[in-house]
Amino acid sequence: MHILYVVGTRPNFVKTAPVIGALRTRLPEGRHTIVHTGQHYDRLMSAVFLEELGVPPPDHMLEVGSGSHAQQTARVIERLEPVLLAEEPDLVTVPGDVNSTLAAALTAAKLQIPVAHIESGLRSFDRTMPEELNRIVADEISEHLFLHSSEALENLRAEGIAEERMHFVGNTMIDTLVALEDRFRAAGAAGRLGVEPGDFVLVTLHRPALVDGPLLAETVRQLAALAREMPVVFPVHPRTRKTMEAIESDHPGLLLSEPLGYVDFLSLLADAGAVLTDSGGIQEETTYLGIPCFTLRANTERPVTIRAGTNTLLGLDPAAIADIPALLARRPAAPPEPPPLWDGHAAERIADIVAG
Secondary structure (H helix, E strand, C coil): CEEEEEECCHHHHHHHHHHHHHHHHHCCCCEEEEEECCCCCCHHHCHHHHHHCCCCCCCEECCCCCCCHHHHHHHHHHHHHHHHHHHCCCEEEEECCCHHHHHHHHHHHHCCCCEEEEEECCCCCCCCCHHHHHHHHHHHHCCEEEECCHHHHHHHHHCCCCHHHEEECCCHHHHHHHHCHHHHHCCCHHHHHCCCCCCCEEEECCCHHHHCCCHHHHHHHHHHHHCCCCCEEEECCHHHHHHHCCCCCCCCCEEEECCCCHHHHHHHHHHCCEEEECCHHHHHHHHHHCCCEEECCCCCCCHHHHHCCCEEECCCCHHHHHHHHHHHHCCCCCCCCCCCCCCCCHHHHHHHHHHC
């Protein structure tokens, strides 16, 4: 069996690495081909993940780079098609909801190659988000839909997806977190940045609705105010840094850093007193680790994290950052149990289905 894996962004590597490992173990005589689209092309946002997660070097680099959604999607389609024609895989595996995911699923489906979609069925019900459109289309044209939460099952049923295409396997991102836990617990990233474990807020922001317009300036002001109460550590995404450079502020009190490798980032995440984010994956990682998470978005495609009691949706409202200390004071002391099948074995279940 020849399986081709398409990755392109930081979260893609985290979700796909354990699947590649599980299928290489289960099908040692098969062919396993990795295609890196290059949607994230900064070394700290891409190559470091390949080094830290033990994923073999990509067999094909498409180097699509940045651009508009249409440009990025079109480049992946144009550059991936000849790869698929030459490789002739039996299955194309795509993770998540980025432009690379949509483009790869569409290209494979048009060539009549079966597609497996990791992290299927998530919905924010907000079609102004490019990721929502990518998810919907990828789910519609994929043959195997690998789900990580009960609401994903409900969403796909509501869209008329056949039951036999759906497989509730758990969360492959948590597989990676579990595999690296000994390493990130020992990494000591907080100490190297000069903050005490449990005593700081970790911030990640990158979505266009927040960082590409006027909301970012107010967000930075609110973070600076929060930093007067507790340290604020902010590894700045390249997209966000570009916008922040245009803001007339020296960001007093904020500890800004370059993007971190995954082990160092997980080390900070596990030691944080709280996390403020607009990322989907971080909502999941904090839920597994039992870290209070505050999501600066109007919606989430991961309501399982809210039900778990670890995630609070603040809305797309920077002023709500001021409420974080009071919200933290009201949190229960004991962290909840992780959601069902978030146990480090999701990739093994996927391998059972694909190899079976």
